[in-house]
Amino acid sequence: MNIPDDLLYTESHEWIRREGDDKIRVGITDHAQAELTDVVYVELPKTGASYDARGTIAVVESVKAASDIYAPVKGTVLEVNKALESNPALINTDPYGEGWIYVLQVESPDQLKALKDAAGYRASLA
Numbered sequence: 104m105n106i107p108d109d110l111l112y113t114e115s116h117e118w119i120r121r122e123g124d125d126k127i128r129v130g131i132t133d134h135a136q137a138e139l140t141d142v143v144y145v146e147l148p149k150t151g152a153s154y155d156a157r158g159t160i161a162v163v164e165s166v167k168a169a170s171d172i173y174a175p176v177k178g179t180v181l182e183v184n185k186a187l188e189s190n191p192a193l194i195n196t197d198p199y200g201e202g203w204i205y206v207l208q209v210e211s212p213d214q215l216k217a218l219k220d221a222a223g224y225r226a227s228l229a
Contacts, residue, residue: 104133104134104137104228105198105199106132106133106134106221106224107199107221108220108221109221110199110221111175111215111218111219111220112132112218112219112220112223112224113173113175113218113219114219114227115157115172115173116131116132116134116135116138117129117130117131117132117135117172117173117175118130118131118198118199119175119215119218120203121215122206124212125208125209125212126181126206126207126208126209127175127176127178127206127207127209127215128203128205128206129172129174129175129203129204129205129206129207130194130198130199130203131202131204132198132224133198133199135170135198136194136195136198136202139163139165139167139168139170139194140165140166140195141165141167141192141195142163142164142165142191142192142194142195143164143165143166143191143192144163144164145161145162145163145164145187145188145191145194145204146161146162146163146164147161147184147185147187147188147204147205148160148161148180148183148204148205149180150180150181150182150183151180152179152180153177153178153179153180154174154177154178154179154180154207155174155177156174156175156176156177156214157173157174157175158173158174159171159172159173160172160173160174160180161205163191163194164191172204174207175207175214175215175218176207176209176210176211176214176217176218177209177210177214178207178208178209178210179207179208179210180205180206180207180208181205181206181207181208182205182206183204183205183206184201184203184204184205186201187202187204
């Protein structure tokens, strides 16, 4: 299972890549996409919408189940991955690259301190 060391993680299997002091890119982990199996649809968040930490921000549907995707911290959506509308399987084939879901403007960067590093995420899966 691929768990990059340079990312942050949530209990609900979202990964977070910092892109500056107050901007993050978010997707679901390799573990999450493997559990879901073949992703067939992604309901993307609305650009410009604000979300609370741990609030439902998107939905990923697979042949097996639908799963809510949660905001790791409070913030506003700056960008969504439109490529997922025509090719949701990018989440399966490249979860940490082309399969990203959205970019969030973080309300308070201090919130990121509550997220897990790679070692903490690996331990939570054990």
